[in-house]
Amino acid sequence: MREKFLSFSLPLVGQEEIDEVIEALRSGWLTAGPRTRQFEQEFRAAFQTPGALALNSCTAGLHVALKVLNIGPGDEVITTPMTFAASVNVIEHVGARPVLVDVEPDTLNIQPDAVERAITPATKAIIAVHYAGHPVELKALRAIADEYRLHLIEDAAHAVGAEFEGVPIGCNSNLTAFSFYATKNLTTGEGGMLTGPQELLDKARIISLHGMNREAWSRYAAGGKWSYDIVEPGFKYNMTDLQAALGLQQLRRFSRMQERRQEIVAAYNAAFAPHAAFITPSTRDHVRNAWHLYVLRMRPSELTIDRNQVIEEMTARNIGTSVHFIPIHMHSYYRNRYGYHPDDFPVAHTAYRNMMSLPLSPSMSDQDVADVIEAVLDIRSQFARRRMAA
Numbered sequence: 201m202r203e204k205f206l207s208f209s210l211p212l213v214g215q216e217e218i219d220e221v222i223e224a225l226r227s228g229w230l231t232a233g234p235r236t237r238q239f240e241q242e243f244r245a246a247f248q249t250p251g252a253l254a255l256n257s258c259t260a261g262l263h264v265a266l267k268v269l270n271i272g273p274g275d276e277v278i279t280t281p282m283t284f285a286a287s288v289n290v291i292e293h294v295g296a297r298p299v300l301v302d303v304e305p306d307t308l309n310i311q312p313d314a315v316e317r318a319i320t321p322a323t324k325a326i327i328a329v330h331y332a333g334h335p336v337e338l339k340a341l342r343a344i345a346d347e348y349r350l351h352l353i354e355d356a357a358h359a360v361g362a363e364f365e366g367v368p369i370g371c372n373s374n375l376t377a378f379s380f381y382a383t384k385n386l387t388t389g390e391g392g393m394l395t396g397p398q399e400l401l402d403k404a405r406i407i408s409l410h411g412m413n414r415e416a417w418s419r420y421a422a423g424g425k426w427s428y429d430i431v432e433p434g435f436k437y438n439m440t441d442l443q444a445a446l447g448l449q450q451l452r453r454f455s456r457m458q459e460r461r462q463e464i465v466a467a468y469n470a471a472f473a474p475h476a477a478f479i480t481p482s483t484r485d486h487v488r489n490a491w492h493l494y495v496l497r498m499r500p501s502e503l504t505i506d507r508n509q510v511i512e513e514m515t516a517r518n519i520g521t522s523v524h525f526i527p528i529h530m531h532s533y534y535r536n537r538y539g540y541h542p543d544d545f546p547v548a549h550t551a552y553r554n555m556m557s558l559p560l561s562p563s564m565s566d567q568d569v570a571d572v573i574e575a576v577l578d579i580r581s582q583f584a585r586r587r588m589a590a
């Protein structure tokens with residue numbers, strides 16, 4: 201058994217990131233400035249997005265997206281229970297009503313048919329989450345959005361580098377929010393990027409910086425003017441150049457980091473797929489999975505212990521794990537406000553009860569990967585349900 205605890209998700213930050221942050225500090229420009237603009241341009245070029253707006257989080261991106269689309273009180277937004285609370289909290293922030301629908305059994309992504317059934321005259325938008333880095337069925341959702349004249353917003357917190365039918369996530373006309381939180385595939389510590397059509401991003405840029413009619417940072421550049429106007433009460437959501445410095449260097453190593461994730465996933469799949477006790481994550485043929493998470497599901501009929509006990513056994517073997525996610529409808533705020541029961545979304549609920557996210561990060565060594573596999577297989581052989589011979 202390993203001696204040192206393996207963190208569930210350690211970011212990979214190298215000397216290049218450290219050097220770039222120090223240069224940013226020495227440059228005298230600490231808040232949103234030239235590095236933030238450069239990061240926007242390079243992100244846009246890397247993932248062929250129509251435009252890019254760097255923000256201080258993905259949550260900010262989703263909030264601003266709802267604001268620029270004028271979604272508010274009286275409106276309904278359809279989304280998934282199998283996500284982090286941020287995707288749904290922002291709907292509450294603008295005063296609209298989140299409408300949850302169940303997920304598909306293989307990918308745990310929102311079910312397009314269930315979306316269509318949930319549409320009412322009050323429905324204004326769909327927030328689709330690319331769960332674990334596996335793209336949603338974008339074509340089917342786009343067709344529904346067009347037919348019912350809804351906005352399609354993508355929560356791409358897990359999906360930097362993912363592709364749908366060969367096209368990068370973010371390379372379309374949907375407002376799409378990426379996350380650069382510490383555990384995400386590309387990190388700036390905290391940070392996010394909103395992509396989409398330039399005219400919507402121009403509005404988003406104003407809303408994300410106090411509702412100021414021009415960029416604050418250019419006020420202090422050579423030839424900048426002191427005057428500005430507040431056109432609406434906006435938010436303080438900008439990225440800083442210190443974060444952008446990290447992001448610029450993370451972009452340079454991004455494809456190598458993604459390759460390492462794929463290698464780890466391949467090793468996990470090879471080790472766990474042969475065992476009836478496990479359901480390994482699957483990837484549909486027409487997508488590229490960004491592999492933000494490796495979510496292993498257990499078949500309760502094959503084990504004598506439940507998921508919570510498996511996690512305890514992993515911890516006892518010095519392996520950090522997590523659960524993605526406690527479905528939205530099981531959190532007290534949403535349960536109390538909308539009267540949900542756990543079984544309202546049976547696919548999400550059952551998956552939740554049997555799932556465990558294993559460590560997955562390009563910072564992991566081959567030994568780390570071997571340790572995780574050994575721990576999981578050891579638990580399986582210790583707690584496999586044995587059947588009587590017929």
Ligand SMILES: *Cc1c(COP(=O)(O)O)cnc(C)c1O
Pocket residue numbers: 256257258259260283284286287329355357358378379380381391392
């Ligand atoms: C991490 C995450 C977010 C929030 O990202 P932040 O950058 O921390 O705001 C939103 N949605 C999902 C699905 C996430 O996993």
